[in-house]
Amino acid sequence: MQKEDLIQLLKDCGAIQFGRFVLTSGAISDYYIDIKKASTNPETLKVIAESMSKYTQGYDLLAGMELGAVPLVVALSLETNLPYVVVRKEKRGHGTAKQIEGCDVKNKKVLVIEDVTTSGGSVVKTIQILRGNKAEVDKVLVVVDRESGAKDKLEKMNINFVSLVSIQDILKNRVN
Numbered sequence: 306m307q308k309e310d311l312i313q314l315l316k317d318c319g320a321i322q323f324g325r326f327v328l329t330s331g332a333i334s335d336y337y338i339d340i341k342k343a344s345t346n347p348e349t350l351k352v353i354a355e356s357m358s359k360y361t362q363g364y365d366l367l368a369g370m371e372l373g374a375v376p377l378v379v380a381l382s383l384e385t386n387l388p389y390v391v392v393r394k395e396k397r398g399h400g401t402a403k404q405i406e407g408c409d410v411k412n413k414k415v416l417v418i419e420d421v422t423t424s425g426g427s428v429v430k431t432i433q434i435l436r437g438n439k440a441e442v443d444k445v446l447v448v449v450d451r452e453s454g455a456k457d458k459l460e461k462m463n464i465n466f467v468s469l470v471s472i473q474d475i476l477k478n479r480v481n
Contacts, residue, residue: 306356308470312478315449318346321475328423336475338449340420344376353448354380356469357418360446361385365413368392368405368440370431373420377448381418390415392431410440419447422468425455432462449475 315321320343326334343349358381361367367389369378375391382389390407415435419428422445432442445459450468459466 306352308474309478311352311356312470312475314349314352315340315343315470315475318342318349320349323479336472338421338451338472338475340373340377340448343448344373344380344420350376350380351384353377353469354384357381357446358384360444360467361387361416363414364416364444366390366408366410366415366440367418368410368415368431368435368442369418370394370427374418377420378418387416392434394430404434405438410435410438413440415440415442417442417445419445421449421451422447422455423451423453425458428455429458429462432459432464 320339322337322339323335326337328334343353361381364387367378367381367387369375369389370392371394378389388408390405390410393404393406396404417428417431417435422428428445435442443463444465444467447468448470450456450471452472456466
């Protein structure tokens with residue numbers, strides 16, 4: 306699938322919106338990316354998983370941080386037959402007190418999946434948790450990169466950063 310087709314699907318399901326939005330950081334933006342709208346739409350989620358599947362060769366496991374990446378990593382697992390783990394933002398304070406749900410990541414080559422990256426803080430935390438548990442992490446695959454520093458931050462960590470679409474791709478196609 307071409308980037309333009311994926312962007313149109315994201316627009317059609319309401320994942321890309323234009324207007325005036327206050328972001329988590331407090332900054333004002335004239336666009337908003339809500340991949341949860343895409344990941345709760347079966348047709349769009351399937352296309353995202355198919356588009357991501359070509360980047361999974363050579364990996365033992367997929368991983369995603371709760372909440373946004375979970376549907377993506379599940380769909381990609383079903384598409385590729387690769388097992389996955391879910392990384393919690395915080396260690397559980399009860400039960401087994403796990404921060405990674407699923408199989409053991411030790412000495413496994415893990416592909417990190419993310420919905421949207423901005424500055425990269427969330428995905429850096431995911432990588433640190435996985436590496437802290439002895440996983441081998443060398444690539445992050447994201448649906449949309451807002452191009453606000455994530456790529457540079459990850460490259461400094463020796464992480465190959467791949468986005469299906471960037472905010473520049475989206476803004477170029479804004480007229481549709």
